[in-house]
Each structure stands twice: as C-alpha cells, then as structure tokens.
Amino acid sequence: MQIAASIGRSTLYRFQILGRSGIFLLVSLFQAFLPPFRFARLVKEIEFVGSKSFLIVFVTALFTGMVLGIQGYYSLSQFGAEAALGVMVALSIIRELGPVLCALMVTGRAGSAITAQIGIMKITDQFPALEMMAIDPLKYVISPKIIAGIISLPLLTALFDLVGIAGGYLVGVKLLGVNEGAYIGKMVTAITFTDIYGGILKSFSFGILITWISTFMGFTAQPTTEGVSHATTNAVVITSLSILVVDYILTSLLL
Amino acid sequence: MIKVENLVKKYGSITASNCLNCNFEKGKITVILGGSGSGKSTLLRQLTALEKPDSGSIYFDGVNITSMPKKKIYDLRKRMGMLFQGSALFNYLNIFENIAFPLREHTKIADSVIKTIVTMKLEMVGLRGTEHLMPSQLSGGMTKRVGLARAIVMDPEIIFYDEPTSGLDPISTGVIDKLIKDLNQALNITSVVVSHDIESCFRIADNIIILFYGDIIAQGTAQEIKNSDDLRVKQFINGEPEGPIPFTRTDKNYLDEILFD
Numbered sequence: 001m002q003i004a005a006s007i008g009r010s011t012l013y014r015f016q017i018l019g020r021s022g023i024f025l026l027v028s029l030f031q032a033f034l035p036p037f038r039f040a041r042l043v044k045e046i047e048f049v050g051s052k053s054f055l056i057v058f059v060t061a062l063f064t065g066m067v068l069g070i071q072g073y074y075s076l077s078q079f080g081a082e083a084a085l086g087v088m089v090a091l092s093i094i095r096e097l098g099p100v101l102c103a104l105m106v107t108g109r110a111g112s113a114i115t116a117q118i119g120i121m122k123i124t125d126q127f128p129a130l131e132m133m134a135i136d137p138l139k140y141v142i143s144p145k146i147i148a149g150i151i152s153l154p155l156l157t158a159l160f161d162l163v164g165i166a167g168g169y170l171v172g173v174k175l176l177g178v179n180e181g182a183y184i185g186k187m188v189t190a191i192t193f194t195d196i197y198g199g200i201l202k203s204f205s206f207g208i209l210i211t212w213i214s215t216f217m218g219f220t221a222q223p224t225t226e227g228v229s230h231a232t233t234n235a236v237v238i239t240s241l242s243i244l245v246v247d248y249i250l251t252s253l254l255l
Numbered sequence: 256m257i258k259v260e261n262l263v264k265k266y267g268s269i270t271a272s273n274c275l276n277c278n279f280e281k282g283k284i285t286v287i288l289g290g291s292g293s294g295k296s297t298l299l300r301q302l303t304a305l306e307k308p309d310s311g312s313i314y315f316d317g318v319n320i321t322s323m324p325k326k327k328i329y330d331l332r333k334r335m336g337m338l339f340q341g342s343a344l345f346n347y348l349n350i351f352e353n354i355a356f357p358l359r360e361h362t363k364i365a366d367s368v369i370k371t372i373v374t375m376k377l378e379m380v381g382l383r384g385t386e387h388l389m390p391s392q393l394s395g396g397m398t399k400r401v402g403l404a405r406a407i408v409m410d411p412e413i414i415f416y417d418e419p420t421s422g423l424d425p426i427s428t429g430v431i432d433k434l435i436k437d438l439n440q441a442l443n444i445t446s447v448v449v450s451h452d453i454e455s456c457f458r459i460a461d462n463i464i465i466l467f468y469g470d471i472i473a474q475g476t477a478q479e480i481k482n483s484d485d486l487r488v489k490q491f492i493n494g495e496p497e498g499p500i501p502f503t504r505t506d507k508n509y510l511d512e513i514l515f516d
Contacts, residue, residue, distance in 0.1 A: 125343035126345060129337070129343035133409075136329075
C-alpha cells in the first residue's frame with residue numbers, strides 16, 4: 001500500500017513538473033510576440049547560442065563527414081558500389097547526423113551555460129529584482145533565449161550538413177579516389193526535398209528542446225551552489241536524452 | 256501608506272506570518288526587526304507582492320494589492336524601489352548600465368539625460384567614477400550602494416531595504432544608514448527596512464516593528480520600543496542569550512530528548 005502511494009506520489013510530482021514546464025514554455029513563447037520587443041537582447045542570445053557554437057559545430061561536422069567517407073568507402077567497395085559514397089554520406093548527414101550531432105554539441109556548449117547562468121541569476125536574486133523593476137523575467141530573460149535556439153539550430157544544422165558533406169568529399173574523392181562526378185552527381189539526384197525538410201524540422205524541434213529544458217532547469221534550480229550544479233548536469237543529461245528520443249519519434253513519423 | 260490587515264502566510268507547518276496587523280506611515284522610516292527565521296523577509300516579500308499571502312490584506316495607498324492583476328502590480332512597482340540583501344545587480348552589465356536599466360526599460364529618455372541621471376544617483380551614493388566597472392569588481396558595501404542608486408533611479412515614493420547593513424563593516428554600515436536617512440529626509444521617501452542590526456536600527460528608525468516567529472511582539476516609535484518593559488523586547492534589543500525568547504526552536508525538553516529518545 002505504501003509502495004503504491006509513493007509511486008503514485010512521485011508520478012504525480014513528475015507530471016506536475018512536466019505541466020509546469022509546459023506552461024513555462026508557452027508563456028515564454030507567447031511573451032516573445034508581445035511588445036516591447038527587445039531585438040538587441042535577441043541578437044545577443046543568437047550570438048551566444050548560435051555564432052559562438054560555430055567552431056565546435058564546424059569541427060564536429062568536418063570529422064563526422066571524414067569518418068563517414070572512410071567507413072562508407074570500405075563498406076561500399078566490398079560491393080563495388082563506391083560511386084554511391086556521396087549519396088550515403090549526404091543522406092546520413094542530412095537526415096540524421098546533422099541535426100542530432102549538432103544539437104548534442106550545442107547542448108554541451110550552450111545548454112549547460114544557459115542553465116548555469118539562469119541558476120546564478122536566481123541565487124543572486126536577480127529575478128525578484130527584475131520583478132521589482134516591473135519587468136517580467138520570463139519575457140526579459142527566457143523568451144529571447146528560446147527564440148534564439150529556434151533560429152540558431154536550423155542554421156547551425158545547415159552548416160553542419162555542408163561541412164560534413166565536404167568532409168566526406170575530402171576523404172572519398174581527394175584521398176581514396178572516388179570519382180568526383182559520381183560523388184556530387186548521384187548525391188544531387190538522390191536527395192529529395194523531403195530529406196532536407198525532415199532535417200530542418202528536426203533541428204527546429206531540437207532548438208526548442210535545448211533552450212526550453214536548459215532555461216527551465218535553471219529557473220527551477222534550488223538557489224544554492226549545489227542546486228545549480230545539479231540543475232546544470234540534469235539539463236545536459238535530460239536534453240541529450242530527449243534529443244535522441246524525439247529524433248526517433250520524428251524519424252518514424254517522417255519516413 | 257501601507258496598511259497590513261490579518262496577514263497570514265504559512266510554509267507547510269511553519270507559520271511565517273501569523274495574523275499580522277501593522278502600518279507603514281508615509282514619509283517615515285519603519286524598521287522591521289527580528290531574528291533569523293522570524294518571518295521578516297517573508298513580510299517584506301508580501302509587502303512588495305513578490306509573494307501572495309494565504310489570507311489577509313495589504314493596502315497600498317488604500318488599494319488592496321493581494322488580489323491585484325499582474326499588470327497593475329507592475330504599474331505599482333514603478334513607484335517602489337528595493338535594495339536586495341545581495342544587491343541583486345545584473346552581473347553581465349557594468350555599473351552604469353545596471354543603474355540605467357530601469358530608465359532604459361520603462362522610459363524613452365535620451366541617452367545624454369540618462370547619463371546625467373545616473374551620474375547624479377552615483378554622486379548621491381558617493382560612487383561617481385565607477386561607471387565602467389563590473390559588479391564583481393566592487394566590494395560588498397559598494398555593491399549595496401550601487402544597488403541603492405539603482406533602487407532610487409526611478410525616483411520611487413517608497414523604498415524597501417532587505418538587510419541593508421548585514422555583512423558590512425562598521426563604516427560601510429554607517430554610510431548606508433546615513434544614505435537611508437538622507438533619502439528619507441531629502442526626498443521624503445517612505446522607507447521600510449528589514450534588519451537584525453539593533454544599533455543601526457535605532458540610528459535610523461522612526462517606527463519599529465519587532466517580529467518573533469511570525470508574530471508581532473512589539474510595535475511603536477523608536478522611543479517607545481527603547482523604553483518598553485516587555486521582557487522579550489528587552490532581550491532582543493540587548494541581545495541577551497537567556498530570556499523569555501528561547502534560543503532553540505523545539506518545545507521538547509532537552510534532557511528528555513537526549514536521555515529518553
């Protein structure tokens with residue numbers, strides 16, 4: 001009986017948090033479309049989430065593409081199908097690896113920082129301070145971050161796709177001698193708009209997911225040093241896992 | 256200016272405000288005194304509508320703020336200033352931008368005028384010349400003064416101070432006390448100070464409210480409190496460890512607990 005009660009209680013508690021985080025997201029998104037608009041804040045957040053993730057996404061994409069080039073070449077050459085290397089690299093990157101790896105890297109770099117930053121704002125009473133100055137903290141702090149995630153992730157993913165395919169080209173064509181025309185040509189004919197659309201849709205969802213979870217974790221962190229470190233870890237773990245789960249769901253819906 | 260009626264606030268089994276009734280007069284400095292955990296910060300958070308009471312009313316200039324919609328509360332808060340215990344400066348903005356922040360958010364004042372206003376407020380707290388520094392580069396006393404400059408930048412009618420002198424050296428404490436007094440006298444700003452610093456309290460207070468575990472055990476003018484015969488008040492203002500106010504929180508007998516538990 002006690003076990004059942006405690007399971008029930010913890011389930012209810014989890015659903016409560018889920019509900020609260022849902023309201024948190026909706027209110028923040030809604031607030032973003034109400035005046036006054038703070039474009040300067042949004043640009044700053046996009047710089048933080050997006051352009052500062054440029055290098056890490058670039059390097060990840062380059063090496064992912066290069067590894068795919070090598071692996072793909074050795075697998076495909078067993079069937080004498082090296083010519084399909086371009087298609088293989090491009091499809092796996094555009095459909096899956098681009099959005100997912102890009103989102104995971106941004107989670108590690110920007111998501112954790114967002115949680116820590118908001119947690120520290122909470123410890124130092126900056127949210128009540130905003131409230132006392134008649135400024136809604138959700139609108140001022142949270143909304144721009146979530147919008148920045150929605151704008152940045154698709155762009156970063158596009159960069160990832162491009163660099164990844166170039167990495168595969170570098171290894172496949174320049175190093176291992178796959179025919180250049182076959183690499184590019186087959187890729188162009190085989191990739192449809194649906195593939196690209198699916199990838200962008202994924203990156204869009206991951207953009208919301210990353211900023212939503214990391215801001216919510218920071219906002220609800222216990223206002224202690226331990227609480228913030230706990231929230232930061234949780235934000236990264238939960239975001240990463242959610243990305244993988246949501247990726248599976250979206251893939252199964254899209255195919 | 257503010258009238259509190261039958262205010263109740265509970266956190267689980269702990270009663271932070273136990274049916275409080277008190278008054279904060281216009282143009283006066285009222286100090287809310289109490290030990291840690293006496294519910295004075297909770298009272299302050301309710302006065303500023305940062306937290307909603309469980310029951311009871313708070314009238315701000317005759318208007319009940321406990322059932323006010325958020326937008327109206329925001330309008331009201333533009334007439335309030337608050338100095339937080341940890342100053343609550345925005346650590347990503349420099350001193351100038353911290354103080355200019357409310358002006359930039361709520362007004363369309365030109366940059367040159369903002370600069371003049373910020374310079375004037377910094378002069379009032381004696382920190383002109385620190386505009387370009389970041390909050391992390393200042394000492395505790397200085398960040399409090401910057402916090403005060405930010406609290407008065409919109410020329411509020413009332414300022415709330417949450418433990419303005421805790422953790423400061425005697426000179427900084429004196430400076431803050433003098434600032435509170437000056438602001439009150441020069442600009443006729445109503446002030447509500449939450450504190451446990453007796454000395455500083457008697458330096459600045461017109462009226463005093465003493466809280467003890469959620470109850471008001473005494474209120475009156477500073478003179479009345481000083482001359483009070485109430486043993487609990489005497490114990491508190493003299494800081495005596497023994498007296499009617501118990502040091503421990505539990506009612507259980509100490510010997511019983513260690514011997515028979």
